[in-house]
Amino acid sequence: xxxxxDPADIGEVEPLADSTARQARRVVxxxxxxxxxxxxxxxxxxxGPAKLEA
Numbered sequence: 001x002x003x004x005x006d007p008a009d010i011g012e013v014e015p016l017a018d019s020t021a022r023q024a025r026r027v028v029x030x031x032x033x034x035x036x037x038x039x040x041x042x043x044x045x046x047x048g049p050a051k052l053e054a
């Protein structure tokens with residue numbers, strides 16, 4: 001059975017730290033079968049691809 005979420009709980013969510021997002025991207029990239037799957041999984045996690053720094 002899925003956990004029930006309370007809309008009030010969303011306000012308690014903290015932003016993802018840059019280092020945590022970077023580690024999550026690396027894990028997703030390692031296990032994804034291709035670039036499309038990687039983008040989809042990152043999107044599902046809400047972290048998206050890393051932005052390139054100039």
